[in-house]
Amino acid sequence: MSLISKIRCAFTLGQGLLIENKTLTTTNDPISFFKQWLSEAENSGIILPESMSLATCTAEGRPSSRVVLLKEADQKGFVFFTNYGSHKATELEANPYAALLFHWNMLQRQVRIEGRIERISHEESNAYFQSRGRGSRIGAWASHQSEELVDRQTLVERVKYFEQKFAGKEVPLPEFWGGYRVIPERIEFWQGKADRLHDRFVYQPSEGGWKVKRLNP
Numbered sequence: 001m002s003l004i005s006k007i008r009c010a011f012t013l014g015q016g017l018l019i020e021n022k023t024l025t026t027t028n029d030p031i032s033f034f035k036q037w038l039s040e041a042e043n044s045g046i047i048l049p050e051s052m053s054l055a056t057c058t059a060e061g062r063p064s065s066r067v068v069l070l071k072e073a074d075q076k077g078f079v080f081f082t083n084y085g086s087h088k089a090t091e092l093e094a095n096p097y098a099a100l101l102f103h104w105n106m107l108q109r110q111v112r113i114e115g116r117i118e119r120i121s122h123e124e125s126n127a128y129f130q131s132r133g134r135g136s137r138i139g140a141w142a143s144h145q146s147e148e149l150v151d152r153q154t155l156v157e158r159v160k161y162f163e164q165k166f167a168g169k170e171v172p173l174p175e176f177w178g179g180y181r182v183i184p185e186r187i188e189f190w191q192g193k194a195d196r197l198h199d200r201f202v203y204q205p206s207e208g209g210w211k212v213k214r215l216n217p
């Protein structure tokens with residue numbers, strides 16, 4: 001950790017989120033609260049603050065996790081993109097529930113999101129896919145994500161193959177690639193405080209809105 005990061009950490013340790021229950025109930029919108037925290041994480045200089053751990057489970061309940069990037073957060077849910085044939089996607093198709101975890105260490109903050117998962121529409125996936133650089137779009141075609149790769153050269157050859165195949169053309173969205181949306185059933189905000197007396201607030205859907213409660217640290 002660089003000196004500047006250490007200084008930032010020392011300054012933020014145990015501070016922030018002096019939120020009274022009353023304020024949370026009045027705001028009652030965990031999505032805009034989340035976006036506020038994400039933008040504070042962006043402004044704090046954290047690299048890739050939109051990276052999050054994604055936990056999935058097999059149908060038998062065996063968990064696995066990995067990091068993916070959050071690409072969208074709104075009232076409908078939290079969206080990330082991946083290969084629909086990957087290990088994570090295979091688990092999500094068999095057991096459509098996921099948990100997301102953000103940890104912004106410099107701010108002493110953690111956000112946990114849990115919920116059901118659904119594929120986003122083809123149109124939404126296409127819009128995002130076409131916004132990516134050409135290299136990333138070719139890469140999506142070339143990678144059989146999570147399958148064994150004999151050697152790196154094989155991947156390089158596949159990249160070349162798709163570069164030629166799509167030369168002078170738009171790179172279309174592969175049918176095996178797209179987004180998933182986590183529809184939140186629980187969103188927890190955690191703010192580190194002095195003496196391990198951290199603040200924790202959990203939101204859960206209720207009567208078309210959200211109910212919020214404070215948890216013990």
Ligand SMILES: Cc1cc2nc3c(=O)[nH]c(=O)nc-3n(C[C@H](O)[C@H](O)[C@H](O)COP(=O)(O)O)c2cc1C
Pocket residue numbers: 048051064065066067068069070080081082083086087088089145146
């Ligand atoms: C910072 C970071 C961001 C990543 N973003 C994504 C992503 O948005 N989508 C994705 O499929 N994989 C992403 N990955 C790679 C995944 O962590 C993982 O290796 C890959 O998706 C295969 O996972 P699986 O075999 O469990 O399906 C990212 C990795 C890191 C470290």
